[in-house]
Amino acid sequence: MYPKIKVRRAVNAFFSYTFVTAIMLNSRSVWMHLNHTGGKFSECMLLLLMGSFLGYLLTKGRLNYNYLGITMMIILIVTGYIGFWLVITNYKLVSGSKFILATATILSYYYLSDVKERREVLLRYRNLVLFVATVSMICWLLFSMLKLGSPTSHVFSTWTGTDEPKSVASYYGIYFESQILHGFVRNTAIFTEAPMASLQFTIGFLIEFLVSEKVHPLNRILFTLAILSTTSTTGILLILFFWLYTIISAKNYGTIIALIKVTIVPVALIAAVIIANVMLTAKMGESSGSIRTDDFIVGMKAWSHKPLLGNGFNNSDALKAFMGGWRSYNTGFSNSITQLLAQGGLCMFLLYMLPIFSNFKNFLRNRKYRVFLVGFLYLFTFTMFTYQYILILLIAFLSDRAYESPDLSVDKLKE
Template identity: 30%
Template sequence: MLALDIILGSNSIYASFSFSKYVTLALGLLAAGLVFLRFMIEASGGNRVRINSNSLMALFIFLFVVVFYLFAQNVFWAKNFGQLANYLGLFVLFTPALWLYVGVFGYRGLLDKYVKLMVMIAVVALLFWGLGSIMGLFAPTSYFTIGWGGNNQVASYYGVYFETQFKTIAGHVVVRNSAIWPEAPMYTMSLMFALLTQLFVLPKRRPVFVTILIISMASTLTSTAILILVGLATYYLWRATNVFSPWYRLVLVLMVLLVVSVPAMFVFSKFMNSKLNGFSGSVRVDDYITGVKAWIKHPIIGEGFNNNKALYKFMNMNIREYYNNGELTFNKGVANAWTPLIANGGLLFMGTYLVGLGSLFRLGGSWRVLTLFIFAMMFLSIMQYTTIMMLFIFAVPFALENDSDKERFVRNRLWDSGPKNFMAKSSREYGRG
């Protein structure tokens, strides 16, 4: 349930319906309730649950910062009462609950369930996308109005797959696979976290899972997916040449990249040029300019959580206008995470995210590769206020001192439980670092 909570809270389409105003608060309450219930179950069974003192102190500091920001910005400064429920759900309820859960029970069991659920969602989405959206073997079963980027009506297949975006390829309009997300790039981000977790965090190798996730990323038809897959291919190619000397290793990588990438880069360059020279590219560039201008006005504590009105006044609306069903409208969305983060929260919130990323990087090993991907992807997608980001930036690095964190819960639970093989089995079950 907690893994499903994380998925639904990562900008899923269910949070974008007109009747979903307080979904983030509900998800936060659900997460806190689930963690509290788990603690109560363990306590009732006579199991000792210990929380690392350093983790607890870091949690108190985090709560002090976010609560201070909450009252200073949302209530007294920006008077942004409409976002109060979202803020409380994400930062005051969900993140601390996740923090405590990971610090006591570990992270691998939770991440394993997250990956499995994402693979299930990916399989369902591929079936509906291929048979319904592409081949047209059956029609949508219903339609919903979502508030993502304005009020838009989207087609749905039994409420588990949605057609939210289209792309023109060689004169043909093709539906992007966005699964249960309001746009394909957001689905790409969730797939990315699942893929990177499977590759770099979980010990069990699952080639079928990896294949499904890669195919799903390709079906989103996004430049973000291309960049992620190219980056992963380059990384694994570099690792595969470890047996060679550094000089031959570099030459071999360059030769393979030249041979393989010529046709790929031709397609990719045409794709990127169409974006950068068109409406999407101009808006993306203006996003960064807007963020810097808004940040300069209030550099320390920013303009307020999700205070989009503060961003609008700095946007170049001349390049953001477009026609939707014959009606002139403006694209007021932001396509990267850093712009709203620094504009909404200033150096205060930016600092907490950078410290979180630094702590994740400090875990060493494959965590460093994962951290670099997250940092880079924050320039390409709006993912800063999602539950999956709370897990990787705040819960995992601060709740665990390192990747081989002491198995506090497993040892406490099984101290008097018998044979060592039972301890080893339970250790694997709970997925300790």
């Protein structure tokens, strides 16, 4: 390979990594919600996203013009649709316009890439999340569990139940103790709370299992341990049933796996059901569990108020209006599905869901795609990342018809 080509590819990979860095940091990282500076950091992430895309495009080499027409059509339809809805609802036009810019940038990056590059952007996201997960587990064990060091500084986060800033311990700016539950420090890594850290680790876990062609046992173990360290019920239940599914659906692994299926799997399945029941019961017994349940009720009530167009882009006041006084200490929200319905109505809900379910042929033909979709819908139902950049990327991936043919399926992508 010529030196110039090597340099160009290295620079191209660099821009690809800065692109996924912007996507990850947009996903409720601590810096997004710092008092006084969170808004500026959010704008910087949008600029980084757009700048990285431009750099990636300029160092990409030859552009496949076969993708250009369809990409432009997709961008115009999606951004025009969101823009029309934004004007009609007339709420947070500036924030909504930034969301349109981010959506257009991510979709442009994705659809102007060939099939191999589309997979690579997900794998690079996995690599980045794996790095954060590994560093966070080391810091969590040394600082939070073994108490081998003291916080090097404190920051003030506005990601609270009442939007009042709270002090968060920071260790060298690479690990934050954002959430302490009954004296136990949960691993929140660089994110605002454990569910957000668990969301990132779980997405990385799904990509590792279902998109990566190569099996990396260490990566799978690290993601599993990272999710466990967050003590997030949503993440733990997903990996619990996912590992069981992996063993049950395993093929051509000889008599050992066959023996495990016959003897251990039934016992493990019963244990998994018991553990899930205990975790859910404990969760429901806590105030956070009651609030999560109430969030679904609140979301549906707010949606019924304006079912077609919703209450406006990221309109949290519309949700708070239906919350009872008993939860005045925590008016945050916890799921994407009813938030989207309440704020975007059927109009935006269909924009999110139709592209995915229009790819039904892939759902029928590709087992790994089915599992990924189920995992995605599970996270979308029980975690809030409605307007985060990573959601746009995942929707683009799940709606991509390039994976319909057998030789281009997620598990058989050709180099």
